[in-house]
Amino acid sequence: MSYQCPVCEKIWPDTMELARHVFGVGDQTHKDWVNSKGVNFIELLLIQTMEPGNKGYKTLAEILERDAKKVEES
Amino acid sequence: MKKKLVHLTVNEEYHELYISPRKLLVEILRDELDLTGTKRGCSTGSCGACTILLDGAAVKSCSVLAVQVDGAKVTTVEGLADGAGLTPLQLSFLDHGAFQCGFCTSGMLMSATAFLNEDPVSEDIKKGIQGNICRCTGYNSILRAIRAVAEGKYEDEGR
């Protein structure tokens, strides 16, 4: 099972990787997608940095687990 | 401002120049006499890239007005050696890799030349070039090059 980026449709093996991708690209369309999910992109980034435990990525990964399209391994 | 007549002997060539009294010696050397081997790296007399010999002493040519040195004898890097020749110090710089970008090199050579002329036995070569900044070499290769000449290793080698 893989996950597809809801913005640019790139495929990633799991939602953590996908979350990293979304933060890593960080352009306006990716930001907008995250913000549309009831969280703030930059707040998540700050949490990720200022507090231990990978919290920012985990939060986004959970959202992606729910909302990203799952694709079968080809 | 009215121009003034200045007499300078530069690299053993005599010049009569009408110049603005505001002009620095380095500007006259570079802009009037095309001796661009002398560089400028600052305007605060800190870097030493413009060092020349003024009546044999190492002087920063950005710190003196040309009119102040009327009648003086100036040597620049272009006047260190004759024709295709090189001085022992220049040869030693080559052998020791005592330069990289080369922008401070003319000033270094002039400071070191004055130092070697004045006091070739002094141990403290570092003081001889402490007025010159080199951002590339970390100075040690320059110090080795000067020391080799001071120790007489290049006595028969000028060409």
Add this chain to the structure above:
Amino acid sequence: MKKHTYTVINTPIHNIDGIAKITGRAEYTFDITLPRMLHGKILRSPYPHGEIIHIDTSKAERLKGVKAVLTGKDTLGRKQGIWRRFKELCDEEILARDKVRYIGEPVATVAAVDEDTAEEALDLIEVEYNALPGAFEPLEAIKEGAPQLHEHAERNINVTRHIEWGDVDEGFKKADYVREDWFRCSSQAHVCMETHCAVADYTPEGKLTVYTSTQSHYYIKVLLAEILGLRENDVRVISRYTGGGFGSKFELDSAQFCCSILSMKLCQPVKIVLTREEEFSATKRRTPMFYYIRSGVKKDGAFLAKEARVFTEGGAYTAMGATALYLTGFFQSFPYVWPSYRYDGYRVYTNTAPTSAMRGFGAPQATFCAETQIDLIADELGIDPIDIRRKNAMYPGYEVPGQATIQSCGLGQCLDKIDDWIKSRGKLPPNRGIGVSAYGFMSGGIFNWFDTPYAFSSAVLQINIDGKVDLFVGSQDMGQGSNTTMAMICAEELGVKVEDIRLHMGDTETCPVDLGAWGSRETLMQGNAVKMAASKAKQQILEFATAKLAPNIVYDLDIKDGWIHLIARPERGLSFYDVVKEAIRGKDGQPIIARGHYTPHRKGMISPAYSFGVQAIEADVNPDTGKITLKNCVTAHDCGQVINPLGVEGQLEGAIAMAAGYGFTEDLPMDEGKILNPNLVDYMLLRATEMPETKVMEVETYEPEGPFGAKEAGEGLTNPTAGALGNAVFHATGISIKNLPITPEKVLNALKEKKNK
């Protein structure tokens, strides 16, 4: 390992530009004068943040001797940047139109008959600003409600980077000892002895020639063409001698841009030379970084997990700062095996002069923090500093998960040599300590955010009738000696003398593309391209020689020192010079021509090869004044096969001076975006009298990806010194300063604090 015998490689060859440099004949951009040439100056913003309401140039234009006054309104209004693949990161106009974002940002430029007149005209330009509140520190600028510099960058976040491998959380769980530290790494000025300068000469044919002091004529050509709306190859960039670069001269700068637009307006050559003050306050500089590092280790010192977060002060624009943010994250883990690692980096826009590339490129900051923390961990666990490094050192064949493959690696031998040296020092006097730092660096980046369609490096070679070889390279010699290195590589491969090579460089019209002298790329990348060209040319010559010598087909031929011979029977051969003459006849009178190129493929995320080393610094700390005196600096260094020992030694010693300056004397203090020491009196770089004794111990390895086994030898050497210096202070006094530079004041305060505890 196969033992190689070379005739040119690893011999101390005189710098091929040496005689020009020691006789004052080397013509730098600073020395260029063209017929009808005008002189330009740049008016710069006195505000760190503000809107430009109106600019009135009429008084300046009326001044006698002034030929043109231009502002941002006279440009195409294009934004440029070196990260061309990412549009948002191309954020700098160079000549501001509506808004200024740092003190020193150009707002107008003047061309006049001489510098004094141009300077006078600057005072006559009236600019009305609406001053805005500024954001000066990254940790402030990122907060909600802070003044925002760019519309596109919410919370002033410019770039973010994430690197991760292994299971970090699991690693920390298993750790016996976890340590957290916070560091602040300061800025630093490049202080090239030749300030940024350019002479632009635009002619009515629509061609622009720019002479400039640069590390990459190719980049400058492309960036200029783009921002000026010219065709790429209607711009010619010439840069024969460059008076120092250190990372400051491969982006488009204000001198290049302003003299180009002035020359295009006037169809006359215009020269702009930045003053030393402009150089300090308005050109790019080393990136200040705020680091948080958390490391988990086993009782025996084995590394398990590391987490690093950094906020970097970006200044007003992206510049090469995005690369520094990436590299600092990777090199934070270097040169060790961390089973798990997580890095998050944030580059934050601030109303300060932009920060960018500087020798080491983010790695000196990372290495300072990492190496300081490693000594603190070792101290806590009662492990010898060398032992803890040895236990976790990278080794040949190690793969950094998802990032890089380490091929050659002499780190272990380097540690042994430094260990021996430290032991040879015996018991040290009071208040003296020896600190060590291990380091490594890349040999050229593999990333292509510039989006060049060309090979990363190319070379063209032509052999003439007298055997003289014309070698055309795109690499740029800014003093590091790449011209000599390329001539040596060519001479070795072709089997001739260095004197047989005539090197052509520094001109986009005649030289092939190379990305330039940054990221320690020239020896490996341009070197490989040169080697390929030489090898192809050699093949052509050997075809003729083989036909002429008619050996048994089982024999093969080689050329050494101008002698073409059977490898198995070296006495049987022909003169290279004679064969060349006949070969050219045989080619219907065509000189022998060959091309070479290099682009890394499938070499990970960072670089095709890595240098390694360990440095030890012995220093005295005066407990009454806090003054640090460097005594010895010993470095064991693996740069693969040394090409020119004279060059490597020079690079190493120069790096020590620059990096020690970063460690304890150099800084760019600011007040609301204004640099307080923009001159060589107040900016304290090391003088000859402050240099310690230096000693280099080469550890030779063979790098399969490098030409003749070589890799980088210039930039990585800037990485260890600040950390080694800090560790020397730690071992001398028991205090650890985590805030660069380590000034006497900080040392005294820390000593006082320690006493009071």
